[in-house]
Amino acid sequence: xxxxxxxxxxxxxxxxxxLFTLGMLFVFRFGxxxxxxxxxxxxxxxxxKTGALLGFFDVISGGAFKNFSVxxxxxxxxxxxxxxMQLLTVIIPTLERLAKEGQEGRRKISQYTRYFTVILAFVQxxxxxxxxxxxxxxxxxxxxxxxxxxxxxxxxxxxxxWLGEQITxxxxxxxxxxIIFAGIxxxxxxxxxxxxxxxxxxxxxxxxxxxxxxxxxxxxxxxVKVQEGQRRIPVQYAKRVVGRRVYGGQTSHIxxxxxxxxxxxxxFASSILLFPQTIAEWFTGNVVADWFIRFFHWGSVxxxxxxxxxxxxxxxxxxxxxxxxxxxxxxxxxxxxxxPGLRPGRPTAEYISRIMSRVTLAGAVFLxxxxxxxxxxxxxxxxxxxxxxxxxLLIVVGVALDTMKQVESHLLMRSYQxxxx
Numbered sequence: 131x132x133x134x135x136x137x138x139x140x141x142x143x144x145x146x147x148x149l150f151t152l153g154m155l156f157v158f159r160f161g162x163x164x165x166x167x168x169x170x171x172x173x174x175x176x177x178x179k180t181g182a183l184l185g186f187f188d189v190i191s192g193g194a195f196k197n198f199s200v201x202x203x204x205x206x207x208x209x210x211x212x213x214x215m216q217l218l219t220v221i222i223p224t225l226e227r228l229a230k231e232g233q234e235g236r237r238k239i240s241q242y243t244r245y246f247t248v249i250l251a252f253v254q255x256x257x258x259x260x261x262x263x264x265x266x267x268x269x270x271x272x273x274x275x276x277x278x279x280x281x282x283x284x285x286x287x288x289x290x291x292w293l294g295e296q297i298t299x300x301x302x303x304x305x306x307x308x309i310i311f312a313g314i315x316x317x318x319x320x321x322x323x324x325x326x327x328x329x330x331x332x333x334x335x336x337x338x339x340x341x342x343x344x345x346x347x348x349x350x351x352x353x354v355k356v357q358e359g360q361r362r363i364p365v366q367y368a369k370r371v372v373g374r375r376v377y378g379g380q381t382s383h384i385x386x387x388x389x390x391x392x393x394x395x396x397x398f399a400s401s402i403l404l405f406p407q408t409i410a411e412w413f414t415g416n417v418v419a420d421w422f423i424r425f426f427h428w429g430s431v432x433x434x435x436x437x438x439x440x441x442x443x444x445x446x447x448x449x450x451x452x453x454x455x456x457x458x459x460x461x462x463x464x465x466x467x468x469x470p471g472l473r474p475g476r477p478t479a480e481y482i483s484r485i486m487s488r489v490t491l492a493g494a495v496f497l498x499x500x501x502x503x504x505x506x507x508x509x510x511x512x513x514x515x516x517x518x519x520x521x522x523l524l525i526v527v528g529v530a531l532d533t534m535k536q537v538e539s540h541l542l543m544r545s546y547q548x549x550x551x
Contacts, residue, residue: 144302144540151301154293155312161201161289162313166282168275173267174198198267200286203258205309207251208243208291209401213444215243216451244291251287255280302540303533310397311529314522345507346523349500353527356496359388361489363482367467382467386486389493390453393528395444396501399437434505438498445494446487455483500524 165171174197219225219239228235259276262268268275290309297305328334362383407426410419426433459479468474472481501524 144537147300147302147540148537151297151303151308154297154301154305155308158201158290158293158309158312159316161286162199162316163197164200166198166200166202166279168269168278169198169267170269171198174262200282201290203251203254203283203287204313205287205290205294205306206401206404207254207287208247208294208306209397211243211247211250213398213402215239215246216448220451247291248284248288251284252280255283258283302536303529307393307397307525307529308533310525314526342507345503349503349523350527352496352500353524354531356389356493357387357392357528357531361386361388361485363485364470365462365467366470367465384458384482386453386482386489387493388489389445389497390486390490391445391448391493392532393525394448395441395494395497396524398444398448399440399501402440403433403437434502438502441498441501442494445497446490449486449490453486455479455486458482497524 215225219229225239228238256276259268259279263271263276268279291306294305294309297303297308299305301308325334325339329336329339362385365382365384367380367382407423410422410426426436456479459475459482462468462478463474469478469481472478
């Protein structure tokens with residue numbers, strides 16, 4: 131591992147990308163400690179201890195929410211905007227045509243997503259201000275203070291969105307995913323210290339910690355196994371004679387991953403469930419809003435069920451967006467290929483779609499189970515206020531694998547031995 135890291139740093143281009151990524155992540159971690167003006171962070175810290183929803187929100191933001199810093203809303207509005215734009219791309223023909231226009235079309239959709247992110251961020255910031263206005267968070271509550279806090283939070287989210295795009299373009303890995311990854315990992319040392327404090331205080335015992343470690347190891351192994359698992363569909367290419375040369379005739383395969391969507395469905399589902407909770411907090415004191423908050427709080431049975439269903443649904447949706455069986459079948463036919471036993475065209479597309487549905491079901495159910503299982507494990511082990519659960523592990527392991535593969539590809543292109551041996 132150390133020798134592979136040394137090889138990575140020897141490659142000038144890769145070294146520049148790695149150092150740039152680390153620099154941008156350092157900027158993110160620095161911004162977590164820059165407070166929003168006119169806010170009492172001690173009150174926020176006390177509120178986080180009383181609610182699992184706010185605790186999870188704090189984990190995703192990397193502790194920025196507890197400090198109520200300029201990055202308190204993290205990158206969540208951008209994720210919500212991306213979800214909505216992908217849904218609209220399927221529904222609205224104009225956006226669908228843009229998506230098929232190549233790089234220029236994707237650039238326009240990305241631009242629309244940025245604008246929409248700013249709008250959603252401002253709406254969510256206003257929601258946070260109104261939700262916390264009666265909790266003594268604002269030092270001098272007034273309309274001007276509300277507006278300053280909302281604009282500051284919106285600017286912080288916009289800056290994080292730009293930071294993530296810079297990492298994706300000039301660094302290594304997916305920038306948005308790495309920002310979430312850095313935020314979650316940064317909370318791990320504090321979680322370990324909290325566990326030791328609970329052991330010393332007698333709140334929990336060693337056996338509970340061992341159970342938690344074993345479950346974590348099993349989850350990590352399962353995530354790696356599913357992330358790397360794939361179903362290979364054989365494809366045979368017919369021979370073509372052009373002049374005196376013979377082209378084609380080789381056998382290849384289409385790799386259909388068990389979890390083609392990666393950690394995106396978990397992030398999507400978490401973001402979608404956080405949004406209505408934030409809106410409901412606007413109307414604290416209203417009978418309907420209070421009932422919704424009590425009935426649908428983080429970790430409740432209805433919330434857990436919806437969370438699992440959303441993960442399964444988004445897994446199918448995102449897989450369908452990034453892999454269209456009709457396009458795959460057309461490309462196979464275009465280059466003179468066929469799946470043995472099937473005619474090119476529609477029969478091939480239907481076969482690929484059927485295989486994708488079965489494979490995706492296994493991956494979707496696995497993601498849902500891993501995401502909700504720690505809720506019950508943490509209840510069984512009686513470890514309070516530890517939010518580094520299944521969702522966090524899914525994100526961390528998934529992002530780490532994707533980033534490692536990108537580094538691996540750079541190393542293998544230069545004949546170095548990669549990380550994977």
